[in-house]
Amino acid sequence: MTGQDLGTLLLRITVGALLLLHGLAKLRHGIAPIHGMVTAKGLPSVLAYGVYIGEVLAPILVLLGYFTRPAAIVIAINMVVAVALAHSGNVLHLGRSGGSAVELEALYFAAALAIALFGAGRYSVSRGASRWD
Numbered sequence: 278m279t280g281q282d283l284g285t286l287l288l289r290i291t292v293g294a295l296l297l298l299h300g301l302a303k304l305r306h307g308i309a310p311i312h313g314m315v316t317a318k319g320l321p322s323v324l325a326y327g328v329y330i331g332e333v334l335a336p337i338l339v340l341l342g343y344f345t346r347p348a349a350i351v352i353a354i355n356m357v358v359a360v361a362l363a364h365s366g367n368v369l370h371l372g373r374s375g376g377s378a379v380e381l382e383a384l385y386f387a388a389a390l391a392i393a394l395f396g397a398g399r400y401s402v403s404r405g406a407s408r409w410d
Contacts, residue, residue, distance in 0.1 A: 279396075280369065282400055285398030286398055286400040288391060288392060289339050289397065289398070289401070290340060291302055291388070292336070292339060292352065292388045292389060293339040294336070296330045296332055296335075296336040297340070299341065300333035303328055303329070308325050308326070311362070312325045315362065318361075318362060327355070328352060328355070331352060331354070331358070334348075335355070336350070339389075341402045342398070342400070342402050342410055343397075343402040343403060343410065344409045345392060345409065345410045346392075346409055348410060349393035350389070352389035352392075353385075353389040353390050353393065356382045356385045364378065397410035
């Protein structure tokens, strides 16, 4: 048991579980607001369903440590799309508490990139044996 293995596990659990909560809310309440944002940007409304991949499927894979690297990249892309669709006007602004107005998305983005670089680690379904994990 190494600190790196435990750190990787903690990062995967944190990102996977917290982002999955966002996805479960969308499963429960629908994605009509996302449809509106997608079509307002002139994109096909079917792209709104990608949120289920980025906020449900990818976090589950990250939690399990299965196809971890591709799933983490999907999460990072999901955060870029979320900022582009919903928060593009806030990128250079501060929030009410003084931090960046997009700090949550930035943290998810950076953590997902770290997971993609580190991989799943030893405490995962594949035990880090696959190049995808």
